[in-house]
Amino acid sequence: MTEILVAEARLGVRKALERLIEGLGMRPRSVSSAAQLRRELLRQRPDVVILGLGLPDEDGAALCRELQPEQLNVLLLGQIDEGAARVAGAAGVLQLPLEPLELAAQLHHLLGTAPPELGDTQLLQQLMERPGVLAITTYDAAGTLKRSAGDELPMGLGQRARTYLDASRWLGGAGEGLPALRGAGLATRELCVIQVEYGERCLLLFEEPGGITACLLRDSASASLMKYWLRSSRHSEGQLQP
Secondary structure (H helix, E strand, O other): OOEEEEEOOOHHHHHHHHHHHHHOOOEEEEEOOHHHHHHHHHHOOOOEEEEEOEOOOOEHHHHHHHHHHHOOOEEEEOOOOHHHHHHOOOOEEEOOOOOHHHHHHHHHHHHOOOOOOOOOOOHHHHHHOOOOEEEEEEEEOOOOEEEEEEOOOOOOHHHHHHHHHHHHHHHHHHOOOOOOOOOOOEEOOOOEEEEEEEOOEEEEEEEEOOEEEEEEEOOHHHHHHHHHHHHHOOOHHHOOOO
16 A cells, blocks of 8 residues: 655644545554654665654755655655755745645546546446545435445435535536526536535535446545545536646
């Protein structure tokens, strides 16, 4: 499994990164100092290092320069200019506060990987295995139940989803004379996504030709990652835009 080593002094930031990395199907390891990072690098080489600038025992950018001969994939974490990061030998920069979509995009770019494609017969099970996904239910284009995994979603949700998605497409610009809307619901010719939040949990409803999927997620960060997978599975004209 792909391993991401996080070196960051702040516990809260480390934990947030660990959760997001797990949500991408990768294995996180984390340390809080430059000394610990060096020991971990000797123990096992990671696929990517996320290196905080404010380590207690060494400046992150200076440490990145020191690691250049190791030819590691390093993402600097914090407020630093892209040009300065490149000079230090970093492959990129992650700004704070953390943006799940940006983290996912940069990791997939460095690793040369991509999210699972929609339409894969194993997609439902693959997504259920990821942290943050509580339930997935699929319906046909009319909203009739096809299959489900995880927590049980309400009866009749498929028909309601059909109505909501139709309304979202209309409000998103298909209705005559209406401006396109921007927000949690994203709609294109190929893919429509609605996000509903209740407390910390999020419900995503999305449609592709031939079917509707409802996905219940633990929190908004998990929902952001799911929307990244959806967006990344699209191509050219049908691709969702940020």
